[in-house]
Structures are given as structure tokens and as C-alpha cells.
Amino acid sequence: MPPISGTPEALSAPLVVEFPFTRSLGPVQSAFLTGLRERTVLGVRTTDGRVLVPPVEYDPVTAEEIRDLVEVGTTGTVTTWAWNPAPRRGQPLATPFAWVLVRLDGADTALLHALDAAGPDAVRTGMRVRVRWAGERTGAITDIACFEPYEGGAAAGETTPHSDEAGEQNPHSGETGAPARHSDSIREPAPHRGETREPAPHRGEAREPVPHSGEFADPVTGITAPARLDYTYAPGRAQSRYLAALAERRTVGERCPSCRKVYVPPRGACPTCGVATRDQVEVGPNGTVTTFCIVNIKAKNLDIEVPYVYAHIALDGADLALHARIGGIPYDEVRMGLRVEPVWRDGSRYPDHYRPTGEPDADYDSYKELI
Amino acid sequence: MSATPGPAEMPSPVPAAPPAREVAVVAFAQSRHTRDTAEISEAELLLPVLQDALGQAGLRAGEIDFTCSGSSDYLAGRAFSFTMALDSVGAWPPIAESHVETDGAWALYEAWVKLLTGDAGTALVYAYGKSSSGEVRDVLSRQLDPYYVAPLWPDSVALAALQAQALIDAGATDEAALAGVAARSRADAAAGPHARPTGPVPHGPYVVRPLRTGDCPPVTDGAAAVVLAAGDTARRLCDRPAWIRGMDHRTEAHALGVRDLTDSPSTRLAAERAGAFERPVDTAELHAPFTSQEVILRRALRLADGVRINPSGGALAANPMMATGLVRIGEAARRIREGASRRALAHATSGPCLQQNLVAVLEGDPR
Numbered sequence: 004m005p006p007i008s009g010t011p012e013a014l015s016a017p018l019v020v021e022f023p024f025t026r027s028l029g030p031v032q033s034a035f036l037t038g039l040r041e042r043t044v045l046g047v048r049t050t051d052g053r054v055l056v057p058p059v060e061y062d063p064v065t066a067e068e069i070r071d072l073v074e075v076g077t078t079g080t081v082t083t084w085a086w087n088p089a090p091r092r093g094q095p096l097a098t099p100f101a102w103v104l105v106r107l108d109g110a111d112t113a114l115l116h117a118l119d120a121a122g123p124d125a126v127r128t129g130m131r132v133r134v135r136w137a138g139e140r141t142g143a144i145t146d147i148a149c150f151e152p153y154e155g156g157a158a159a160g161e162t163t164p165h166s167d168e169a170g171e172q173n174p175h176s177g178e179t180g181a182p183a184r185h186s187d188s189i190r191e192p193a194p195h196r197g198e199t200r201e202p203a204p205h206r207g208e209a210r211e212p213v214p215h216s217g218e219f220a221d222p223v224t225g226i227t228a229p230a231r232l233d234y235t236y237a238p239g240r241a242q243s244r245y246l247a248a249l250a251e252r253r254t255v256g257e258r259c260p261s262c263r264k265v266y267v268p269p270r271g272a273c274p275t276c277g278v279a280t281r282d283q284v285e286v287g288p289n290g291t292v293t294t295f296c297i298v299n300i301k302a303k304n305l306d307i308e309v310p311y312v313y314a315h316i317a318l319d320g321a322d323l324a325l326h327a328r329i330g331g332i333p334y335d336e337v338r339m340g341l342r343v344e345p346v347w348r349d350g351s352r353y354p355d356h357y358r359p360t361g362e363p364d365a366d367y368d369s370y371k372e373l374i
Numbered sequence: 375m376s377a378t379p380g381p382a383e384m385p386s387p388v389p390a391a392p393p394a395r396e397v398a399v400v401a402f403a404q405s406r407h408t409r410d411t412a413e414i415s416e417a418e419l420l421l422p423v424l425q426d427a428l429g430q431a432g433l434r435a436g437e438i439d440f441t442c443s444g445s446s447d448y449l450a451g452r453a454f455s456f457t458m459a460l461d462s463v464g465a466w467p468p469i470a471e472s473h474v475e476t477d478g479a480w481a482l483y484e485a486w487v488k489l490l491t492g493d494a495g496t497a498l499v500y501a502y503g504k505s506s507s508g509e510v511r512d513v514l515s516r517q518l519d520p521y522y523v524a525p526l527w528p529d530s531v532a533l534a535a536l537q538a539q540a541l542i543d544a545g546a547t548d549e550a551a552l553a554g555v556a557a558r559s560r561a562d563a564a565a566g567p568h569a570r571p572t573g574p575v576p577h578g579p580y581v582v583r584p585l586r587t588g589d590c591p592p593v594t595d596g597a598a599a600v601v602l603a604a605g606d607t608a609r610r611l612c613d614r615p616a617w618i619r620g621m622d623h624r625t626e627a628h629a630l631g632v633r634d635l636t637d638s639p640s641t642r643l644a645a646e647r648a649g650a651f652e653r654p655v656d657t658a659e660l661h662a663p664f665t666s667q668e669v670i671l672r673r674a675l676r677l678a679d680g681v682r683i684n685p686s687g688g689a690l691a692a693n694p695m696m697a698t699g700l701v702r703i704g705e706a707a708r709r710i711r712e713g714a715s716r717r718a719l720a721h722a723t724s725g726p727c728l729q730q731n732l733v734a735v736l737e738g739d740p741r
Contacts (some may be wrong), residue, residue, distance in 0.1 A: 013412060013413035013414070015412050017457075018451055020451050024520065027521060028521070032521055036521070055629075055632060056631075057631075059629065063627035063629065063632050082540070082631075083536045083537075083540040083543065083635065084536065084539055085532055085535030085536045085538070085539055085583060085584070085585075086580065086583035087582050087583075088580060088582075088583070091511070091512065091527060091529055092512070093525075093526075094527045094528070095526055096528065102528060102532045102533075102536055102582070104536060104630065104631050106631075109715035112629070112631045112632045113630075113632075114522075114631055115522075115523055115536075115630055115631060116526065117526070117529060121426065128540075128543045130538065141453050143525060144521070144522050145526070145528060196616070213442075226521065226525075228520055228521075228524065228525050230516060230524070230729075231450070232508055232512060232513055233508060233509065234450060234451035234507045234508040235412065235507060236451065236507065237411075237413070237414075237415075237416070237507070239413070239414045239415025239416075239418045240413060240414065240415070240418055241412075241415065241418065263658055270415060270417050270458065271414075271415055271417055271418040271421070271461075272417045272418070272421055272461040272462045273464070274460065274461040274463075274464070274465060274466070275465070275466040276464050277424065277462060277463050277464020277465075278425075278464070279463075335622075
């Protein structure tokens with residue numbers, strides 16, 4: 004076949020990847036998420052006495068298994084924040100908000116969530132916030148709708164032992180997992196240090212962590228987390244040319260300048276030689292069945308009666324077999340060497356299937372290299 | 375900078391045994407990174423880069439003992455996407471091949487180990503990413519904790535902004551200093567052909583405060599390739615090999631709320647184990663997609679003021695996801711091969727807020 008000239012524009016099309024991930028929960032995650040449903044925030048206490056919120060099943064520093072659940076407050080302190088002027092799909096609030104890490108009262112680590120605030124000037128590190136619960140709660144992190152500013156006062160102990168460490172500024176505090184109290188002290192805003200920035204602790208409102216069994220009626224044991232990502236799929240030059248030709252009911256391969264093989268469909272590179280393929284060659288339309296299988300199980304939503312035959316077909320002039328369904332012949336009469344031609348349906352952008360041409364079967368030697 | 379090893383708080387370092395074999399970067403190539411490569415496939419993006427790297431080393435596809443790549447299905451939006459890119463490698467007769475689902479710097483680490491074991495004498499390492507295929511800020515949110523964090527869809531800029539604010543609160547930097555990092559990076563990048571955007575750019579409005587457009591990496595498509603060789607093979611293939619004196623990578627807790635976001639202890643430990651603190655380096659190629667992360671890395675690595683940081687422009691000038699870290703190693707090696715550096719540090723990162731970090735130390739032969 005003669006080389007073909009002309010390069011159609013590269014194609015692209017929207018591609019949506021969407022999955023409802025279903026995940027099972029361990030004992031700690033189950034207790035935490037069930038607790039959120041019941042407006043109770045649970046943490047877990049490590050063997051060295053720190054309280055991790057949100058809780059994990061293994062100590063992030065020592066990898067020890069930890070199960071010692073405690074209840075912490077629903078008020079807390081912002082340890083760092085970031086103003087989000089343009090919320091994106093799926094984020095907790097549709098209006099501009101602050102991302103915050105919040106150390107809940109009684110906890111030693113911080114939870115990531117959103118803070119509903121009037122504007123960036125209304126947010127600062129060290130500010131007091133409280134949970135705003137979602138109206139409908141199912142046992143998910145989104146049961147916390149967001150945080151909101153809270154004027155009710157500081158946590159107990161907020162100004163005592165931690166403040167002694169605040170001036171240390173040890174940049175090497177921590178190995179692979181930083182001790183939380185050091186890191187928290189580093190996160191305190193510098194200008195506030197030494198000032199009387201916090202109102203006197205309202206100990207009645209603040210919470211010390213309280214032991215909790217983690218047991219609730221009807222515990223949540225799994226979550227379903229929908230995930231959706233939007234892409235623009237662009238198949239590239241070689242495949243665009245292939246698809247554009249296919250729309251004209253022609254099949255175009257590309258020849259390797261080194262080994263001279265013609266690849267169908269082409270991907271712009273010779274997978275054997277690792278060099279670019281540029282010369283386009285029209286192949287087919289007829290071809291030879293090189294090998295096949297008989298499909299006996301009907302796939303979901305597939306409108307093809309079983310059994311049917313799926314085959315590798317070496318189009319005339321191609322050095323690589325493509326695969327397609329064989330029709331127009333009883334499934335048990337399909338054989339290696341059978342000569343076939345494409346069958347197009349109206350408006351289709353690719354052959355629906357291949358059927359026998361009626362030619363004599365091809366010699367084995369003529370296609371044995373393509374099996 | 376101090377010649378003593380890591381800080382006193384570090385576990386006492388185990389002296390690294392001298393590697394059984396010397397391994398060097400002998401070739402490095404990268405694409406002309408752009409905003410969008412919709413007209414070409416990954417294989418088409420990679421082909422010229424691989425040809426360039428192999429050509430520099432005077433090798434043909436079949437002469438490579440081991441091939442290792444880095445990329446991500448989440449960027450491509452397709453499962454097993456790296457298998458299609460293999461078309462550009464030339465995989466017949468069958469080759470020894472491996473893949474990491476992260477930055478190609480980690481593929482280089484795997485290849486380095488393979489060469490150290492003596493299983494291979496040469497290796498081809500490549501990496502690529504087409505960030506333009508999707509919304510990279512959202513795509514990266516899928517690597518987060520799926521129970522507590524990912525359902526909130528915090529994007530990559532938001533998480534970096536939380537880190538930047540913590541750094542500002544700690545008094546370690548301010549917005550003006552961050553703008554300075556951006557300006558220096560992009561001015562340096564303008565001297566080379568690979569960056570995007572080229573030349574000075576306005577620092578711009580807040581994306582997520584305190585980070586402005588200038589503090590964030592440009593969305594970039596691109597690819598890179600490195601050829602490694604051991605011992606005398608390296609000397610034969612290259613007149614000035616960039617010897618890898620040490621390499622290590624470390625990770626930190628996944629949960630952001632248990633980490634000190636103003637520090638990068640994993641970077642410091644990796645650097646120590648790579649031997650970075652044994653003698654001063656003159657060049658550091660740091661994989662810091664956000665300006666604030668360069669501040670953290672400089673502190674973690676205790677880089678002296680005289681150290682040349684990111685003469686290539688770094689990730690702020692071009693951020694081909696999954697290749698950006700490999701480019702840092704390649705750029706450090708290029709400086710050594712060109713005689714502009716005697717001892718260089720290269721760093722790569724992955725995960726939110728510098729969660730995982732790799733450090734390599736490269737040197738040229740004395741002249």
C-alpha cells in the first residue's frame with residue numbers, strides 16, 4: 004500500500020473517572036466516625052500519653068498498636084490556616100472559607116477541616132473555634148460541616164506547660180515523627196508570644212480527655228467515598244491519525260523506519276526498536292484470523308449472544324494483529340487462517356465485527372510470525 | 375556550612391559503608407516543558423527525550439541492562455498507563471524493567487541499588503507526567519488519607535498554604551521573602567531552554583492565602599531521562615561522570631496534624647544518610663514546588679548562604695509532575711559534568727507538604 008499523507012488535528016475528548024470507593028473501618032476509625040454521628044469527638048491515647056485526634060490505630064512514631072480511646076472537646080485552637088477564596092468541587096463550603104488545622108481541646112494533634120469565617124482578616128493562628136455539626140450525619144468526616152469562630156475562651160492548660168516551650172524554637176525537634184507539643188509550640192504565631200493574647204482559661208468550658216469505651220449503638224463499619232476526576236484524554240498524533248482514518252472507514256498503520264514492520268493501531272513508536280514511526284500505511288480492509296477464543300459468559304450490558312468468537316486478526320499489510328469479534332459464521336466453525344472483512348454499522352466509528360470473505364484460508368506460513 | 379554530621383538529637387548515624395561499586399549519572403535529557411501537550415501521547419513525549427539521553431551516552435536501546443520509570447496513573451487517568459509508554463523504550467528482545475508509581479527520582483534510586491548489587495552495569499531511568507490531562511490540584515488530593523482527609527477534597531495548593539502559614543507564624547519567613555524565592559527561581563530559569571513560564575512573571579493574586587500564583591508551580595507537561603553507569607563503564611561513556619556518592623529517602627507520618635509542618639526531619643535524615651553533611655556542597659537542586667518549601671528545605675539541610683540553590687530554576691519554573699524530582703538529579707549532574715559544581719546535592723519530594731524526601735549527593739572526579 005502507498006504511504007498516506009496529511010495529518011489531521013490531534014483529537015481529544017472528555018474522560019471522567021468516577022468511583023464510589025467502599026472502605027471498611029477498623030475498630031478505632033469505626034468508633035471515631037460513629038462518634039461524629041453522635042456529636043462526640045474521640046481521640047486515641049498513645050503509650051507516651053499524647054492524644055491523637057483524629058485517631059489512628061498505630062502510633063505514627065513507634066508503630067505500636069493503640070486502642071485507648073478518649074473523648075475530647077468540640078472546641079479547639081487553630082494551629083495554622085489558609086484562606087481559600089475559590090472553593091473547589093467537593094470541598095466543605097461553597098463560599099470562601101479558611102482551611103484550618105484545629106487542635107481540639109484535650110488533643111495533642113490537629114485535625115484538618117474548613118472554618119467558616121467572614122474573611123481572612125477574621126482568621127488567625129491561635130484563634131478559638133468550635134465544631135459546627137452537619138444536620139444529617141452518617142458517620143463520616145463530613146459530619147463535621149465545618150468549624151466556626153468561638154468566643155467562649157481557651158482550653159484548660161493552654162497557657163501553662165506549653166508556653167514554657169514556645170520560645171525554644173528548636174528546628175530539630177523531632178525525627179521521623181515530630182513530637183506534637185514541640186511542633187505545636189513552633190506553630191504559635193511569633194508576635195503573640197509573651198503577650199496576654201489568650202483570655203483566662205474558662206476551665207468549665209474546656210475539656211480534659213475523658214476515657215471512652217468507643218461503643219455506640221449501631222456502629223458505622225464502613226464508608227462510601229465517592230471520587231470523581233475529570234480529564235481530557237488526548238491520544239496523541241499517531242492514534243489521532245488512526246482514529247481519523249477509521250472515521251473514513253480506512254485503517255492506517257505506521258511503519259518502523261528501522262525494522263520496517265507496520266503497526267496497527269499505531270502509537271507513534273516501534274515497541275521493538277524504540278524509535279518513532281512516521282510513515283503511514285493503509286492496511287486491510289481484509290485480514291486473516293491468527294488465533295481466537297470462544298466467549299461463553301455474557302458480560303453485563305453487552306448485547307451479544309454467547310457463545311461468540313473473539314479473534315486476533317492480521318489485516319493485510321500489517322505486522323501486528325488487532326482484535327475484534329467474528330460474526331457471520333457459527334462460532335464452532337471459526338479457525339486459524341480464516342479470511343475476514345470488516346462489517347460497519349451506520350454511523351459507527353469502528354467496525355462492529357469481522358465476517359468471512361469466502362476466500363480460501365490463508366497458509367499458516369503467511370501469518371505464523373504474527374501469532 | 376558545618377562539616378559535622380546531623381544535629382545532636384538525631385540517632386547516632388550508622389557510618390555508611392563505602393559503596394561496593396561506583397555509580398554515576400552519565401547522561402541527562404529533558405523535554406521542553408510546556409503547559410499542554412495535548413497533541414502528543416506519553417510515548418511521543420518520551421521518545422525524543424530517551425533518544426537524547428541514550429545518544430549522549432552513545433548507547434542504543436538494546437544495550438541498557440536495566441530500565442526503570444516513574445509516573446502516575448492518577449495523572450493519566452488510566453490504569454497501568456506506564457505500559458503504553460514502554461513503546462518508546464524498545465522492549466524486544468525482552469528487557470529487565472521496573473516502574474515506580476511516584477517521581478522518577480525513586481526510579482533512579484531503584485536503578486542505583488540495582489547497579490550497586492552488580493546485577494547491571496548500565497540503567498535507563500525515565501519519568502513523565504502530563505498534568506494537563508486533569509486538574510492536578512484535585513488529582514493530588516486522591517493521595518490523601520481516604521477516611522479523614524480526602525472526603526474534604528483539600529487541594530495541593532491549600533495544603534501547601536497551611537504549611538506556608540505555619541512557617542510565617544514561626545517567624546521563619548514572610549510573604550516578601552517568598553516572593554524573592556520566586557523571582558530568583560524564574561530569573562535563573564530564563565537562562566535555560568526548559569522552563570515554563572520563561573522570564574519574570576508577576577507575583578500575582580492569592581491562590582490560597584498566603585500563597586500567590588508566583589509561589590506555586592506552573593502546571594506542566596514534560597519528561598526526563600537519565601542514564602546511569604557503574605565504574606569503568608561510566609568513565610568510558612562519559613568524560614566527566616557525576617558520581618553518586620550517596621542516596622537515601624525517608625518518609626514522615628501521613629497525617630498532617632501530627633507533623634511539624636515547619637520542618638522536614640525526613641529530608642535531614644535522608645541527607646545525613648546520603649553523606650550530605652560530611653563535606654559542604656556548592657550546589658543544591660531542591661524539589662520545592664512551593665516557595666515556602668524551599669525555605670523549609672534550606673533549613674532542614676542547613677545550606678549555607680553561599681550554596682547555589684536551584685540554578686535551573688527548580689520546580690517553580692517547570693513542574694512536570696513525576697519527572698520534577700528526577701530533573702533535580704539530572705540538573706545537579708549536569709552542573710558537575712559541565713564543571714560548574716564539584717559537589718552537589720539533589721533533592722526530590724513526594725506527598726503533601728514534603729511528606730517523602732529523597733536526597734542524593736553527586737561529585738565529579740577531582741580535576
